Amino acid sequence: MNMSEIWDVHCHLSGVPGSTPEARLGKLLEYADRMGIARLCVFMGMQFVEDPSPEQMRQQNDEVLRAVRQFSDRAFGFVYLNPNHTQASLDELDRCVRDGPMVGVKLWVAQHCNRPELDPLIARATELKAIVYQHTWLKITGNLTGESTPADLAELAQRHPQATLICGHSGGDWEQGLRTIRPYRNVLAELGGGDPAAGFTEMAVRELGAERVIYGSDVGGRSFASQLAKVLGANVPNAAKQLILGGNLRRLLAPILKLKGVKL
Amino acid sequence: MKTARPPIGNRQSAIGNPLLPLLSRRSFLSTAGAASGLVASLRAAAAAKPHHDLALPTVGPLVDVNLNLSRWPLRRLPADETPVLVRKLRQCGAVQGWAGSFDGLLHKDLGAVNARLADECRRAGRAFLLPFGMVNPMLPDWEEELRRCAEARRMPGIRLHPNYHGYRLDHPAFARLLQLAAHRRLIVQLALVMEDERMMHPLLRVEPVDTAPLAGVVRQTPGVRLVLLNAMRTLRGQALRDLIAAGEVYVEISMLEGVGGLGNLLAQVPVERVLFGSHAPLFYLESALLKLKESPLLPGQLRAIASGNARRLSAECGVRSAE
Numbered sequence: 001m002n003m004s005e006i007w008d009v010h011c012h013l014s015g016v017p018g019s020t021p022e023a024r025l026g027k028l029l030e031y032a033d034r035m036g037i038a039r040l041c042v043f044m045g046m047q048f049v050e051d052p053s054p055e056q057m058r059q060q061n062d063e064v065l066r067a068v069r070q071f072s073d074r075a076f077g078f079v080y081l082n083p084n085h086t087q088a089s090l091d092e093l094d095r096c097v098r099d100g101p102m103v104g105v106k107l108w109v110a111q112h113c114n115r116p117e118l119d120p121l122i123a124r125a126t127e128l129k130a131i132v133y134q135h136t137w138l139k140i141t142g143n144l145t146g147e148s149t150p151a152d153l154a155e156l157a158q159r160h161p162q163a164t165l166i167c168g169h170s171g172g173d174w175e176q177g178l179r180t181i182r183p184y185r186n187v188l189a190e191l192g193g194g195d196p197a198a199g200f201t202e203m204a205v206r207e208l209g210a211e212r213v214i215y216g217s218d219v220g221g222r223s224f225a226s227q228l229a230k231v232l233g234a235n236v237p238n239a240a241k242q243l244i245l246g247g248n249l250r251r252l253l254a255p256i257l258k259l260k261g262v263k264l
Numbered sequence: 265m266k267t268a269r270p271p272i273g274n275r276q277s278a279i280g281n282p283l284l285p286l287l288s289r290r291s292f293l294s295t296a297g298a299a300s301g302l303v304a305s306l307r308a309a310a311a312a313k314p315h316h317d318l319a320l321p322t323v324g325p326l327v328d329v330n331l332n333l334s335r336w337p338l339r340r341l342p343a344d345e346t347p348v349l350v351r352k353l354r355q356c357g358a359v360q361g362w363a364g365s366f367d368g369l370l371h372k373d374l375g376a377v378n379a380r381l382a383d384e385c386r387r388a389g390r391a392f393l394l395p396f397g398m399v400n401p402m403l404p405d406w407e408e409e410l411r412r413c414a415e416a417r418r419m420p421g422i423r424l425h426p427n428y429h430g431y432r433l434d435h436p437a438f439a440r441l442l443q444l445a446a447h448r449r450l451i452v453q454l455a456l457v458m459e460d461e462r463m464m465h466p467l468l469r470v471e472p473v474d475t476a477p478l479a480g481v482v483r484q485t486p487g488v489r490l491v492l493l494n495a496m497r498t499l500r501g502q503a504l505r506d507l508i509a510a511g512e513v514y515v516e517i518s519m520l521e522g523v524g525g526l527g528n529l530l531a532q533v534p535v536e537r538v539l540f541g542s543h544a545p546l547f548y549l550e551s552a553l554l555k556l557k558e559s560p561l562l563p564g565q566l567r568a569i570a571s572g573n574a575r576r577l578s579a580e581c582g583v584r585s586a587e
Contacts, residue, residue: 233548
């Protein structure tokens with residue numbers, strides 16, 4: 001394992017050129033190569049679906065499975081779940097993580113993550129040693145109906161102290177989001193998806209410690225460049241940057257990768 | 265059957281790995297005049313060290329057309345002291361920066377703002393920072409502010425913030441301002457936004473500038489040289505192409521997004537209309553820098569965007585060339 005490798009926790013097939021999932025992931029990897037990024041975590045399918053039906057969930061996950069199987073030495077898949085369909089989500093967890101190659105869970109905007117419907121999903125993901133990426137945003141312009149805030153995630157974290165939860169986008173409004181998740185040691189802050197606002201990474205490291213901060217890009221909607229810059233341009237020690245860019249994600253994924261026999 | 269897998273760390277591009285060790289400014293500048301020298305230097309560095317070591321990337325001599333001095337009203341920034349910003353710019357290979365002032369967003373005494381801006385730029389030394397004075401055509405006697413920017417302070421251009429200053433682009437004063445600026449050969453910088461509207465302070469919510477009237481105004485203002493700042497978040501597709509075609513209109517890349525974003529932009533906009541802008545210190549300077557690496561660019565495209573286009577534009581307006 002190269003300890004200086006960059007691993008990206010947040011990549012999509014949407015917004016990338018290519019007519020098939022594997023073509024799109026191949027294209028993403030071309031750009032990743034230019035930026036020195038070794039591994040990509042990929043979730044959700046060719047098109048975004050906010051509140052997918054069970055059939056749509058399976059299709060989204062099938063597309064990711066198809067892509068990551070093609071590039072199994074460069075990409076990991078996260079299973080996309082919808083808490084509005086609990087049993088179907090549990091079935092997808094088993095299909096894609098327990099019995100398949102996926103290593104994490106993606107939850108988006110179908111339902112607020114503090115709802116009890118999430119409990120069986122988080123419990124099952126934790127049993128499988130899968131990490132959970134939850135999108136969060138706190139918008140002054142108004143959130144989507146089911147869009148979670150960092151406060152929603154904090155409630156979930158309190159109920160599931162054994163789960164490993166990633167606060168997607170650090171809540172967008174990171175100055176509030178970072179404070180909200182600060183007390184919950186099982187929650188990590190992801191830097192991706194917002195503007196490369198200077199001071200974001202510095203505050204995250206100051207308030208949470210570098211071991212709780214994680215790099216993600218949110219490509220194809222965002223660029224690798226703007227999101228890597230949040231780490232490379234930050235006034236934090238190089239050791240902190242190494243953790244954020246890959247060390248932390250390797251540590252989080254190590255148990256499930258070991259279970260699956262993945263050698264790094 | 266599996267398709268060919270791209271290897272980690274493609275060394276075939278003109279620019280190479282973005283996480284290369286920092287080339288010294290001196291060694292870089294020694295090759296800056298020759299494109300082949302630039303590309304050769306970067307290739308050699310890539311071949312020498314293919315894995316990253318977290319050093320700042322350097323891609324060539326840069327003219328950064330989108331800087332602000334003084335204080336962002338809502339938070340202190342890591343590089344909001346001018347000497348710190350200048351040091352960072354030089355470390356990244358910048359040879360010149362075009363600077364407005366955060367003060368100009370909310371202050372009413374723009375005469376004082378511009379005096380401080382000019383003084384601060386002068387202190388940075390040897391025309392490294394060029395001041396772009398703030399003009400608000402909604403303020404009384406704004407024409408005098410424009411005159412001072414051009415004559416007394418010898419500024420190369422002005423910077424406008426219509427959304428913070430409370431006017432639309434179909435306001436007659438805006439058209440008049442563009443005419444006067446064109447007559448004085450001033451570069452006009454127009455900022456469409458300053459930050460993501462989703463995370464604005466509840467007491468300081470500012471809509472993006474509506475550019476719908478702008479192409480018409482530009483067409484009616486021969487000689488105007490217009491640089492759109494922070495435009496790539498809201499200005500896209502046909503509206504962008506129409507504006508570029510309307511006259512001498514430029515865009516910069518600070519808010520350009522999407523994987524391979526610069527390559528995508530060049531499919532829509534002629535390379536000679538694209539400038540390097542970082543929106544530092546509000547944004548990490550490295551964001552714009554790394555965009556030059558993410559998309560595969562020809563050496564000529566890279567040179568034009570990094571500095572060539574800005575040098576040509578400022579030379580047309582009688583500004584001394586960046587060193």
